[in-house]
Amino acid sequence: MAKTHDTMMTPAIEGLLDRVDSKFSLVTLAARRARNINSYFNQLGDGLGHMIPPQVSSTARKPLSIAFEEISVDKIVATALPVEQAGDELGLPSGDADASAD
Numbered sequence: 001m002a003k004t005h006d007t008m009m010t011p012a013i014e015g016l017l018d019r020v021d022s023k024f025s026l027v028t029l030a031a032r033r034a035r036n037i038n039s040y041f042n043q044l045g046d047g048l049g050h051m052i053p054p055q056v057s058s059t060a061r062k063p064l065s066i067a068f069e070e071i072s073v074d075k076i077v078a079t080a081l082p083v084e085q086a087g088d089e090l091g092l093p094s095g096d097a098d099a100s101a102d
Contacts, residue, residue, distance in 0.1 A: 011072035019071055020078050026071070029078050033067035 020026045040051035041063070054066050055075035070076040 009068075011068055015072055016068060019074065025078050029076065030064060030067040030071060033070060033076050034063035037063040037066050 016026055017023065020029060036051060037054055040053055043051060054070070056066065056069045056073060058066050058069050060066055060069065067076065
């Protein structure tokens with residue numbers, strides 16, 4: 001566990017890093033969720049209602065701050081994709097990885 005110290009960020013980065021496996025995962029997860037939150041606020045007047053609203057009551061008005069708060073209280077959890085599905089999302093060719101290295 002990382003040593004905690006005073007920071008200007010709330011929730012503290014050390015607590016957020018305990019919830020994910022790497023800094024890259026934290027940034028990716030928070031950015032994706034912030035984009036969803038931003039889309040939710042932008043479509044409120046349209047009455048579409050297909051976006052998930054923020055899962056925490058926050059005084060922060062910034063989508064990224066709300067996303068970090070959701071991660072800190074385990075409302076948003078990172079999950080690993082199966083290797084086959086991850087390759088499909090990245091546009092990688094299917095097949096054996098050793099065969100593609102030739």
